[in-house]
Amino acid sequence: xxxxxxxxxxxxxxxxxxxxxxxxxxxxxxxxxxxxxxxxxxxxxxxxxxxxxxxxxxxxxxxxxxxxxxxxxxxxxxxxxxxxxxxxxxxxxxxxxxxxxxxxxxxxxxxxxxxxxxxxxxxxxxxxxxxxxxxxxxxxxxxxxxxxxxxxxxxxxxxxxxxxxxxxxxxxxxxxxxxxxxxxxxxxxxxxxxxxxxxxxxxxxxxxxxxxxxxxxxxxxxxxxxxxxxxxxxxxxxxxxxxxxxxxxxxxxxxxxxxxxxxxxxxxxxxxxxxxxxxxxxxxxxx
Numbered sequence: 001x002x003x004x005x006x007x008x009x010x011x012x013x014x015x016x017x018x019x020x021x022x023x024x025x026x027x028x029x030x031x032x033x034x035x036x037x038x039x040x041x042x043x044x045x046x047x048x049x050x051x052x053x054x055x056x057x058x059x060x061x062x063x064x065x066x067x068x069x070x071x072x073x074x075x076x077x078x079x080x081x082x083x084x085x086x087x088x089x090x091x092x093x094x095x096x097x098x099x100x101x102x103x104x105x106x107x108x109x110x111x112x113x114x115x116x117x118x119x120x121x122x123x124x125x126x127x128x129x130x131x132x133x134x135x136x137x138x139x140x141x142x143x144x145x146x147x148x149x150x151x152x153x154x155x156x157x158x159x160x161x162x163x164x165x166x167x168x169x170x171x172x173x174x175x176x177x178x179x180x181x182x183x184x185x186x187x188x189x190x191x192x193x194x195x196x197x198x199x200x201x202x203x204x205x206x207x208x209x210x211x212x213x214x215x216x217x218x219x220x221x222x223x224x225x226x227x228x229x230x231x232x233x234x235x236x237x238x239x240x241x242x243x244x245x246x247x248x249x250x251x252x253x254x255x256x257x258x259x260x261x262x263x264x265x266x267x268x269x270x271x272x273x274x275x276x277x278x279x280x281x282x283x284x285x286x287x
Contacts, residue, residue: 020086020109022221028109029079029088036092036103039071048114055118057264058230058244067121073097075135078143080219080226080248084154086110089217089226091248091260093135099123100131102186104246104262106217106228118228120244122186125268127234127243127261130187137182137189141258143250146223152251154218160256161216161225161249168209177201178255185261200259209233212242223251234263236271 028047035043041063048054054063076093085108092103101123108116122129146152152160160176167173181200182191190199215228227249230242243264250258265271 020083022081022083024112025081025083025086025088025109026079028107028114029081029090032090032105032107033074033077033079033092036068036072037074039069041066041068044068044114044117048117049110052114053116053118056121058118063117067101067103067119070099072101072103075131076138080217080222080224082217082219085217087217089246089248091262093131093138095131095135100129102129102131102134102262104226104228104248106215106226106246120228120246120262120264122262122264125270126186126265127263127270128186128188133187133189134184137184137187137191138260140191141182141250143222143224143258145221146252150253151220152223152254154220156254157220157223157225157249157251158216158218160251160254161227161247162214164205164247164249164256164259165211165214165227165229168206168211171207175200175205176255178252178257181256181258183259183261186263200256225249225251231263234270235265235267237265237267238271 031043031047035041044063054061056066072094073096074092075095077090079088079090081088088107090105094101101121103119103121105117105119107114163173163175167175177198177200179198180196181198182189183200183203190203193199193202209232212230217226227247229245231245232240232242234243234245246262248260249256
């Protein structure tokens, strides 16, 4: 009986692996980018399970009423692919689109179909938003695939990014920042603090913040982990309510080289009394 159960488990595992190849995930992210470029939400519906869970800024909604209905001119897109979790993450920068956006989208694939799709859609008034700055600083970075003989393990990549958030609540945690290291938040980069050194540490980190609901997408080929999470206190108008947030980490030889963040607020300016630009036209958000 035990032997039969083991055989069944192995067959299931082999089947699951066969259903989630890197090629499949790349095909899906390519089709997603094409659909968003064209505003062709129906193309995503065709790729999705009948009961797909779809959210924007963690608000459940109808795909036919969301950002996918809007054609977006993209200046940059980057996708990572996790064949273990059958998950993907795509970063989109639209700096020259009539309405600027920076978007981060995480997808889960089940039996060749998208079963979960959650997008963080940011524009003017969101945390440090500046799509032009985001595109500029991104253009100076190197996110090429890691040579095979220098790739970190999945465990090292995930742990490196996770240590960043563990440090938020415990100052004794050592974050493996590389030299150099830079952080890009909404379009504002820490790089000018030290162009050749560790500007990630210089920019400072919280020490009493508990970051919740972390969801990981890990790509060993690219040396990248994206962490979806709830960021408490990000929008001062919402108290400690966690805000939709994505942090994408590039890991090289066990060290953090780049960090890209996409963070959404409820109120324009994130409750900072005008210290973040507030002139914008955007969808009403409720959390």
